[in-house]
Amino acid sequence: MPLDELGARIEFLELDEFARAVESGEPTTLQCAxxxxxxxxxxxxxxxxxxxxxxxxxxxxxxxxxGAVRLCVDPLDGTSRWRA
Structure with a gap:
């Protein structure tokens, strides 16, 4: 469901810049910035x-x-660490 539609259905839901970045497929760029x-x-x-x-x-x-930099394959799953 598109975020705008979800936000319209659930009034108390606050959709921030990160939610929009996830929807557009660019959360890594936003997180790094x-x-x-x-x-x-x-x-x-x-x-x-x-x-x-x-x-x-x-x-x-x-x-x-x-203090440690960690990398994840899936931005929504903190346990999906990259393995060489």
Missing amino acids: GLLSAEFDRRQWNLLRRLHADEVLGKMFPSITH
Whole structure:
């Protein structure tokens, strides 16, 4: 169901920029941009830029937990870590 239709049916549902990015198939780009603009994650910026520029790893969904950069195959499944 398109997000606009879902939002119209369920009035209390707040559809943010990330929901729209998931719908359009671009959540990884939005997530990477968000992490690269967060001062809290500044120590990982260089690594994030390198990962995002990589042909294969740049398609993985990045997150940072406990100071570690993690990559997921499926942006909606935190356990879908990439394996070489």
